Amino acid sequence: MFDAIVVGVRAAGAPLAMNLAREGYSVLGLDRDTLPGPPRPAQALTGHAVHRIQRWGLLEALKATGTPPMWKLTMTAGEGLVELPFRDDVAAYCPRRDILDRLLVDAAREDGVEVREGVSVTGVLRDDSGRVTGVEGVTSDGTPLREEARIVIGADGRKSRIAEAVQARTYNELPGRTCCFAGTWRNVAVEGIEAYFLSRRAIIVYPTNDGITSVSVIFPNEEYERIKQDVDTEIERTLAGVPGLALRLRCGKHEGSWWGHRWPGAYYRDLHGPGWALAGDAGFLKDPILGQGINDAFRDADRIARAIHQSFSGGEDLDGLLQSYQEHRDEVTRMIYQASDEFAQLLVTPSMLTSIANYADAMLA
Numbered sequence: 001m002f003d004a005i006v007v008g009v010r011a012a013g014a015p016l017a018m019n020l021a022r023e024g025y026s027v028l029g030l031d032r033d034t035l036p037g038p039p040r041p042a043q044a045l046t047g048h049a050v051h052r053i054q055r056w057g058l059l060e061a062l063k064a065t066g067t068p069p070m071w072k073l074t075m076t077a078g079e080g081l082v083e084l085p086f087r088d089d090v091a092a093y094c095p096r097r098d099i100l101d102r103l104l105v106d107a108a109r110e111d112g113v114e115v116r117e118g119v120s121v122t123g124v125l126r127d128d129s130g131r132v133t134g135v136e137g138v139t140s141d142g143t144p145l146r147e148e149a150r151i152v153i154g155a156d157g158r159k160s161r162i163a164e165a166v167q168a169r170t171y172n173e174l175p176g177r178t179c180c181f182a183g184t185w186r187n188v189a190v191e192g193i194e195a196y197f198l199s200r201r202a203i204i205v206y207p208t209n210d211g212i213t214s215v216s217v218i219f220p221n222e223e224y225e226r227i228k229q230d231v232d233t234e235i236e237r238t239l240a241g242v243p244g245l246a247l248r249l250r251c252g253k254h255e256g257s258w259w260g261h262r263w264p265g266a267y268y269r270d271l272h273g274p275g276w277a278l279a280g281d282a283g284f285l286k287d288p289i290l291g292q293g294i295n296d297a298f299r300d301a302d303r304i305a306r307a308i309h310q311s312f313s314g315g316e317d318l319d320g321l322l323q324s325y326q327e328h329r330d331e332v333t334r335m336i337y338q339a340s341d342e343f344a345q346l347l348v349t350p351s352m353l354t355s356i357a358n359y360a361d362a363m364l365a
Ligand SMILES: Cc1cc2nc3c(=O)[nH]c(=O)nc-3n(C[C@H](O)[C@H](O)[C@H](O)COP(=O)(O)OP(=O)(O)OC[C@H]3O[C@@H](n4cnc5c(N)ncnc54)[C@H](O)[C@@H]3O)c2cc1C
Pocket: 007, 008, 009, 010, 011, 012, 013, 030, 031, 032, 033, 042, 043, 044, 045, 119, 120, 121, 122, 155, 156, 157, 158, 159, 160, 161, 180, 261, 279, 280, 281, 282, 288, 290, 291, 292, 293, 294, 295, 297
């Protein structure tokens, strides 16, 4: 019997498991993938997310991966241009996701988490009162698995098996607005994170590991199937809307193929119940256009681990602590949730850019 089982060991699950292990708890991390898996597109870590990486003692390890620090984040829409302020000497970083995930899972293991890969969790175990007491699943070689714990945390992403098994309530749902194609370039001059909002299109560019520049082009959700038929032409047409950027990209070299993703929609879920909790995308999903998902996953990793520790060590009521955190999460993410949905409609005006500068405290402070 473990103190905690964490299902899904990436942006939310790995640091949550690590935080619990650091408090001395026995933690089992289960993931159906081989971690971190093949190279995956880079994602932006800003503000609070970087603060947390630093507080967890992992910033030097992140820098050692060769992920460049960035001090500039600009957003452009028509004639409007805003530069969001960075504070507290904390830069932004845009690591390739597999590089970030490797760093997080290694840190969890080093701190004592038992991580088992290639394990698909299929359901939860319950006692006679209905309280969740563990998980069941199957390993990649077909061996059934049953493990018990005082708490089960579903950090298993947006198609969360744990959320489904416990029938977590979903609320404030929004439709999927965007789809995105991410590609990589070499030898392109980019100073920081650059976001361009065009009519029904957006382009986000940033430097990542190994001298690579990541270019993500965002389209309305309903155009996904059509664009997939001829991604290069559609992207070239969109890039032509930002001639200065198109020129810089032409001076560099496009490598590899496009990685396409259609966004399914946005939601909040109840993040706790008897014997279970949800972290990261499993509990709260928003359109990634403002790049806040990892920030939210990291906050869950800190706050859910803290609630569990307060309860296990001090006898406080865990459901009460997690309920307070759920209310806090919903409150601090309310504006960004709404702004993500507005930006995802891809009709961004200069005045919307000005208003996003007001959210910068929530995103970057
Ligand atoms: C195109 C795109 C761009 C994005 N850009 C950014 C960005 O720039 N900045 C940012 O902060 N966020 C960004 N995000 C959001 C970010 O990727 C997510 O918020 C983040 O990955 C959530 O982490 P997570 O750990 O909750 O889930 P995930 O990263 O999805 O990890 C879930 C894990 O659970 C495992 N799992 C699932 N089901 C099971 C099961 N049944 N049994 C065992 N294991 C299971 C999976 O294998 C996986 O490893 C972007 C997302 C997309 C799609």
